[in-house]
Amino acid sequence: MSATDVITPSKLKPMPVSQPVELAPKPSLIGLTREEMAAALREKGVADKQIKMRVSQLWNWIYVRGVSDFDAMANVSKDMREMLKTHFTIARPEIVEEQVSNDGTRKWLLRYPPRGAGRPVEVETVYIPEEGRGTLCISSQVGCSLTCSFCHTGTQRLVRNLTAEEILSQLLLARDRLGDFPDREAPQGTVMPAEGRKVSNIVMMGMGEPLYNFDSVKTALLIASDGDGLSLSKRRITLSTSGVVPEIYRTGDEIGVMLAISLHAVRDDLRDMLVPINKKYPLKELMDACRAYPGLSNARRITFEYVMLKGVNDSLEDAKGLIQLLKGVPAKINLIPFNPWPGTNYQCSDWEQIEKFADFINSAGYASPIRTPRGRDILAACGQLKSESERMRKTERLAFEAMMIANHGED
Template sequence: MTVSTLIGLESEPLANPSASKESLVGLDRSALADRLAGLGVPERQRRMRVSQLWSWIYVRGQTDFAAMTDIAKELRAELASHFTLARPDIVSEQVSVDARANGCSPLATAREVETVYIPEADRGTLCISSQVGCTLTCTFCHTGTQKLVRNLTAGEIVGQIMLARDRIGDWPGATAADTRGLPDSERKITNVVLMGMGEPLYNFDNVRDACAVAADGEGLSISKRRITLSTSGVVPEIPRWGEEAGTMLAISLHAVRDGLRDELVPINKKWPIRELLQACRDYPGLSNAKRITFEYVMLKGLNDSVDDAKALVRLLAKIPAKINLIPFNPWPGAPYECSDWEQIEKFAEVVNRAGYASPVRSPRGRDIMAACGQLKSASIKQRASQRLAAPA
């Protein structure tokens, strides 16, 4: 089972909190203390009140200030009059395999992001977005055909995690309305990957702040070793990310020659493979216990030869790495085909013999266009499908 949730957002992030209620979701402790100061909470009480709010918001997932029974009634009312704990709106939700869809509504704009939950027997991975659309134009990626609308705020990024935990009953004492396919573990979301819509390093500060909230051991408590940021290769920001955020890193590589990577991942023209791999070698904290994942989409006749596999092994020499082979997931109008399975196995054998773990990622969510490389705002998907269905 793979669950894809499409989230509708405002056209712009909240710029004027006085015009509408500001959400406390995504704020760190310092920002929460500032908001309490604005309500007149005495300085001597703020640390305690911040701790109480933090627990209600990030440990128990509370959405109603009135339920925060260890906070004074008057303060709860003040909080409710100025702030909200609301989650992003769900535009539509689909469940892979049985194709169950909920909450579909007509779409007039492309102000949505997609969040995908991928459960397995012992863990659950949540794939979240960092931008509405994408500034990059990777030719194998459906998201890359949608122009960038805007960056997500830290609250909107954290809000995707909160919303997913609401939907699958991943708060203490909560249960999901539908438990089919959920992991047989206490935590239903064990891993978070920034592999959804957008290039996260082009929204550095908001993504960093959101990851800090997610990794806080007294809140959502998702270890930094279970948060992975995937980048197409924004080379100057890679060491900074390691220093300031320290999560796991994944590189969207997909080619072993600059000429082909220039086509597949055009950012390569600015920062070619040699510079990208040097940034990886210099990534803070890199070790066998903290390996970089290199993502490699398998494209028939383009990058899937045995010679390509041998070149990949040579390129990654002396980088503690895992190589994630991704069968290409088709989308309407895609200019590529997925490599034959026999060829993927030959490629993987070369990489494995060189000592690299090289799992072949099982396609998940293809039937609902929620697989790797298929994410896109539903309004854009809808127009594409209409074009394909139109008579010639």
């Protein structure tokens, strides 16, 4: 499969003016806590003495077996299955488009049904296969309100938060598509780890600011790490924030996953421009919250993400400032070569400069891996995600791909 191969099961058609408004979709059992699921079943007439057993059955079928059809629940009575089908759903979102990069990265454009009086919405989710692990990059919002100047997603206005169901369903769908549930096979030609789980790690680094959707993100991640279900270790779940300081404290206390900070600058004046939320929560407040994050140690470090922008934040003075800023914080610094997108005014730092920057930080005792760009050819790399309603036309995308080949070669 080539870098530009696209799987397009369907396209959204314009709705005629005369067409009646669609009925609200059935509520989903995905994303409910056990207590919420019990209440939903009780409301539909399930006897109290059966509630605990039924919740346990459903939890196992949804999150361990990964079924998306109530009829597949073999140990649930036919009458119970009929009731569930009548009142609830466990369906996945629609796959509008699936793209596969030449490096094996997969990107799904997913469409969710309307909520209330709203319209269908779309988000992008990315799977990155690596040696020994596979990482799924999950979105938490449709669009983004932060307007970080170097980020493609930030040019799309915020439409709405995703629900816990919509966040979790990205993980369930990826595991479906990759053959990562029992008795499933991956699609032919899928590139993924040779052993173990196909989705071994998840990162809340897709579209949106996770901590501006705290409650839904919390519910989704606690379900993802539940030992009787999806059972992902909290050390394999990373939440990335641009610096919503009050919710950083809550994340440590209430969720307990690994923390990543979208940093990108070591001075308030520059960060105000690159990451405008810094005007509300400046660097001192951000670093105080990081130092207070529970469980910090060399084994539980905070990751600081730092995109390398030519002539903007890539000098050795910036590297020295970074070391001073992080003093006393167990940290890893991910250096991210800037991933271009149509219309951007930024350029990626020269590779030689990135290496000098990394060497300086390494010599100060901090791990500073240079992140290998993945999925650039399908706009799946860091900072490139944007949903279909805001995406490029095909001619623009082909021109962008031609530019990428010219600048970086076909490899």
